[in-house]
Amino acid sequence: MEDMDIIRAYRERKHALCFRLLYERYASRIYSKAITMLHKQSEAEDATQEIFTKVFLSLDKFEGQSKFSTWVYSITYNFCIDKIRKDKRSRALFADEVAEPPDTIEEVPDEALMHMQLNELRYVLSQLTPPERTLLLMKYKDGVKIKALADLLGKNESAVKMQLKRTKEKAKRIHDRQFTTQSSNS
Known part of the structure; x- marks a missing residue:
């Protein structure tokens, strides 16, 4: 049925x-x-x-x-x-969202996220806020389309694309800061 x-x-x-x-x-x-x-x-x-x-x-x-x-x-x-x-503990995570750095990084290709090692990806996701983490998981793990994300979040498609862009940039910065400096120091 x-x-x-x-x-x-x-x-x-x-x-x-x-x-x-x-x-x-x-x-x-x-x-x-x-x-x-x-x-x-x-x-x-x-x-x-x-x-x-x-x-x-x-x-x-x-x-x-x-x-x-x-x-x-x-x-x-x-x-x-x-x-x-x-949840009181999460309020501190939401406060971090206020101080977003300006958009100075070029568009991060989806492939950059796809090529991260699983342990690296877990670390990066753990450093994102719950809404950022959920957005990436919905888009890339669950395969939710931009239009459906916009409907779910109550935003227009442009706003979702911009939020996704910023979240991918943040994820890339976290990854590079944690793993690129480690491998270059090794």
Whole structure:
């Protein structure tokens, strides 16, 4: 069954089987995104349950203008970002975003990120703020298109492209500072 068929059946009958089908189809995706963003298993598990509650409470509002998976992804992303923002420890990370250096670096090609060693990439991602890390993971790991990112983030495509450009530049600076100086000193 397609997602919309299950949703229609759920709306008509409020049958638990429909709920279970959607839960089985999307719970692991939601959990995966939550653990990527929240970094704690217990928080990701709680988030998955809360997100599914939101999804089913809002299911009547889903009009099918986008794919159901995109809609669920948007709810997941927004929930996790809200959770991060509420977390006192994360407030310091958001304060760092205010002092962004000017755009003096040329466009960083996507290949620069793709050629980083896995341990290097993990380090670089750990140094980015949660929104920056999530943006890169959505674009390059999950393959989310710019238009879908713009819809998810509530921004226009130009703003998303600029945010992506700045984040890639920052990632490259972090990588070069950490790994280029180490290898040249060796």
